[in-house]
Amino acid sequence: MSLLADLLTIVGVGAGAFFFLAGTVGLLRFPDTLTRLHALTKADNLGLGLIVLGLLPRAGLSGGLKLIVIWALVLLASSSASQLIARVAHRGERER
Amino acid sequence: MSLLFDIVLSLIVVALAVRVIVAEDGFAAVVSFAAYGLLVALAWVRLYAADVSLTEVAISGGLAGMLLIGAASRLRAIDARAAAQRSGRGVRLFAALLSCGVAGGLGLAVLALPDPAPSLAEAAVANLPPTGVGNPVTAVLMAFRATDTLLETVVVVLALVGVWSLAPDRLWGGRPGAREHADPNGPLAFLARVLPPIGVVVAVYLLWAGASEPGGAFQGGAILAATWLLVIMAGLSDAPATHGHGLRWLLVAGPLLFLAVGFAGIWLADAFLAYPTDWAKALIVAVEVAKLLSVAAALGLLLLGPPRRIDTP
């Protein structure tokens, strides 16, 4: 059981770190503001979710609940925030 | 392994600080500063100071970021003019030498700190039971060095009086900021409906946890203030008129209750700001609740700025 939990932690955290790498590569390689925003929010939030998943077996019940709440809050906040930022960027590009 | 983390973190923090100074326009500097604040919160965790980290997150992640981003975009018009006044080479050389001297001296002092380090940790833990709280930082803030905390709540109110007094006479007592409007179906209004209940719960939780674990009135108050500002920015609620008696009583409730408990301590426990042993935890929690509300109101109003409009009946 604990071997399985450790395996879940390693796979989850490793995959999460990989998605953070992917997000950074996207930021470095993508050509304009909106695509970079896309790379950042999708990849990093997926990475955070995988890390949360990997940490769940080590966090206990109330700690695990908090982890899930944190991920839900980040999803909510960063999707709305990226929408707001994208509107500003879009308007700036149209006016040029 | 954790040393690697510390070194990477320190290097990023210093690099961001340098960017704050050398960035080409004010907005870039302010964003670098906000990023720097969030990373410093990580550094506080590495220094085993979760209470400080919570304060840093609430203040630089929430309040200072909002304040400075608003200010930078309003001052953008004069950015270019200010950049034209860049200091001469002599001044820059002098400043570089001065800052290297100061930083080098402090760095040497850090490396030469006495060993074993002087510490009040033992004394703080030994005197924890009479206060009834389990978090030594809260005990220091509310009991061992309560004078500092009392004066600090007063300072926040004084800063607010300073901000309000910047308003022209005819606007005294009016509402701060412009009346905000937002698309009622847009993402901002959505966030302003979903986040405030969670923000209130987190603020109360931090206040309550502060008695035994990291957390406390300042952290909760700063989060409450940020939540309130979100509702105002989304146009769901208007900023309050600053002449309201209820609002003004709310602002001074924390310091007043703190003072009252402090004076009561003179004859209940033989010293100013001392707590009678049986009542210590109840009194501390009561003062913390009042402080939470006052700090939240004061910080929120500080960010809204001086009064700008009078209600026309």
Place this chain on the structure above:
Amino acid sequence: MNGFLLFAGSLVLAFVALGLRRVLRGPGDADRMMAVLLLGSGGIAALLLQGVATGMPGVIDVALSLALLAAFASIAFAKAAERAPDEAPGETS
């Protein structure tokens, strides 16, 4: 295992630092605001890894506060850009 978690935390921090370098260069304000978003998710990931690995009380609460406040700077930015529609906020400077 804790060493692995701390290493993963350092790795995430390094990726975030690389991303920060890129977004802070601009060219527009919107790009720069992404720095705060980036630290929202990356900083929380690093905090959670730290908190679970060291078991220090309160670290998860720090991450919770950060998650709650992650959007606030972007909101202030959007409001400020709305207030000054005569300047093109997307790709200035």
Place this chain on the structure above:
Amino acid sequence: MTAAEIFGLCGAALVGVGVYGLVIAPEPLRKLLAFNLLGGGIFLLFGAVARRGAGAGLGGDPVPQALVITGLVVAVAATALAVALLLRLFEASGDVSLRNDPPPAPEPES
């Protein structure tokens, strides 16, 4: 090297950066940020001292930590007051220069 030493040195470097910015930055907003960096460096020095004072089952000395919490709240209140002053000056004169020479003619606000 310990974490306390690393972040202590980081704090010293931040103080240096803050002093430099405070002297050379022409814009008052930048000076305000530099001042906050300087203060943040001092807070980190406090944090290093607190970490070295770990004992009695605590990871750090709670007294300097509590002082830093007080300091952070006072710093943000002072920053808010300074920003309000700055914006008021900008509204009144259309400029926020700290130079002694007469400011350029105020522009009408848009």
